[in-house]
Amino acid sequence: MESFDPQEGYHTFRGGFWNYFSMGMDAQVSYAFHSERKLHPEKFKNQLVNQSTYAKLGCTQGWFAASVFHPSLKNVAQLAKVKIMKKHGQWQDLHIPQSIRSIICLNLPSFSGGLNPWGTPSGRKKNERDLTAPYVDDGLLEVVGFRDAWHGLVLLAPKGHGTRLAQAHRIRFEFHKGAADHTYMRIDGEPWKQPLPKDDDAVVVEISHLGQVNMLATQNCRSKSVNDVSSSTSHHNGEEDDDFSDEDDSRAEPEFRKFGAADTFRIPDEIDISQLS
Template sequence: MCLTHISNPHCPCSFNLCGYVCENAVNGDHLWLETSCSGDLCYLGEDTCLKSAPRRKCAACKIVVHTACIEQLDKSTLRHHWVHRRRQEGKCRQCGKSFQQKFFHSKEIIAISCSWCKQAFHNKVTCFMLHQIEEPCSLGAHAGVIVPPSWIIKVRKPLNSARRKKRTSFKRRTSKKGLDESKWRPFMLKPLPSPLMKPILVFVNPKSGGNQGTKVLQMFMWILNPRQVFDLSQGGLREALELYRKVPNLRILACGGDGTVGWILSTLDELQMNPQPPVAVLPLGTGNDLARTLNWGGGYTDEPVSKVLCHVEDGSVVQLDRWNLLVENSPAQPPEEGTQKLPLNVFNNYFSLGFDAHVTLEFHESREANPEKFNSRFRNKMFYAGAAFSDFLQRSSRDLSKHVKVVCDGTDLTPKIQELKFQCIVFLNIPRYCAGTMPWGNTGDHRDFEPQRHDDGCIEVIGFTMASLAALQVGGHGERLHQCREVVLTTFKTVPVQVDGEPCRLAPSTLHISLRNQANMVQKSKRRTSVPLLNELMMSIFSALRFLRLLFFYLILLHCGLSVYYHPGNTLQKG
């Protein structure tokens, strides 16, 4: 139960004109008087003023507002929101002793804590004093990222809408109502700019990472203002960004997979927010290659959300290239099975076709058919390994090089692709790919190429055989083909493709890849703890075991007449 709620600094008797002081007056409140100054504009301004009801003028600060607009004025102070607790972790702020933990259900109130700053005291007169009830709250350790409740103001609907409805026909009344409701928003923000504030807007995708999303959502709602935390499964992404678009120094935390990040970046593009808020990533998905690139790791390892917020607040802002995909259908080719539209027309990580896209497509179709079987990252990885092995035996992408044409910055790479018989071609924007591998490798021994970056306006083109894809899991890399700014890709038959992990079967067409823009991202500082490193080590061991499994079957095929030799670049190539 609540001991006291955040008080409203606007005194109900402020409208009483009998005197400036009364028993219910609040220190710091306005002293409202009637005014006949019709020429004075409402203090709230044209955008937020309700333009209804009589006006009042403050005798102290001389501002003029409508009586209906008074509630939208900035609150003077934020007080603690004290709550009685029957269970409480930690220690008392006054005496420093731990709170007693009851083993059985008890109705005894052992602590009093503030739901904003998280200060907690023993429920004793020696620890919690009555004067603390009215003390101002500092919002605690995360005051710099919490949106103060005084910023968020509930807006009333215009009072004159009912009168206007009476004078219109039913048809016109319906259209007017829809128009008013589309413009009206239940809340508005009036931020107070401060260089010390970096408010964080949190978007959580509960469908990512099994049940982790729901757990993370609840933890952020406890630490932050619940009105700055949004559940993407309930919609409201665009509305939330519209509401917070004028907040200075705003940062966004995307809790989900790389697809969730792409969704948020695309919405920011549509809204044309200027400046665009930087986006941090809390990885909850399966691959999380973008999160790995920005040092956020390959998955959420139950790190306290308070530490996550500190990393988001202190992280550096970097640029991320984003690429357009324009598809032109090929009318000269006979119609085949497949779609003529990509699942996404912009990619942040990579675009690929061939073997890896076919495996991803099988995973995608199986998950849609039986979603209950894909409720953990480990199961997802096991399915990927099984699908890759099955496709390896079927050799479904062995003729890919015969049905594609690749031109990069005017250079035709088709002869080399056909010569090396690549079964997978990747257009890579970030160093990471396929759950953390680095297909471009170290360019120190290749003077023809520049070091790979995600903000240089160039895209890397890489070719893979089946063997080099397998070697990728133990530190190998593919065949570096080109670094370019524009790509023209032509397919002459239906091929599996994927855009940032979203697969489809693409009908014969011509694709144009070009730079779209650059997005602001938050890069986490280097990790210092050993727990994430241990997690990465376990994932590397799992990948190595998967590679040994593929190598075992390669040796079986070797006895059947397939010759294999080792390539100096740590890749196995067919002979």
């Protein structure tokens, strides 16, 4: 939903429940794939073809050689002024490295087929930058940046992660008249081409938590609650532990998994499921 505030002079886009929001070259490749599939749906009949087409578009769009084919004026830092809110009512500027061409805001630790761009920061990162693991009920959004497709491929490694930029309760992108007339955005795999201001107007995309809903979760679910017993396990020797093991999950007591509703919907043993219509 879009609204316009004449006093502030900018457009604001508000959405509903979502898993992730991305902007930049990653969304550009996704938009090219989406457009191609709409034009030729008969060519996208199986997963192998889809993946190979996506990889090909990543090459033709310059995502694998972004430093050569992607103008630096279209990098995230040049396109938008990014602000975050860590404390209520206090906005602060977020520094985006000049090399970042794609930025992702995570509501859940799952992106592009179940990858975890944030990972699990080490104890040293916790002390130095106050970065924590991605909990689903801490009210924080994880903001991650990527330079190019090669940088994104590190997510396939067990402890791979992107450039951790911040954790915040709210994040705001302010687009003003600049070098580009559009950019690309994506929410949960649905990309679009976003026009940018051509005059003194501004486009603002603001993301924040509105509330919480119950979630169904298995014992080995990657998403964790701040109340999980397993989340209290300390990191050793300042090293990163990007994966929560199944052994840790099995020790989590059900009463602490407040975000999981699996037990709530369990059918009692005395009920014959075959008699249910």
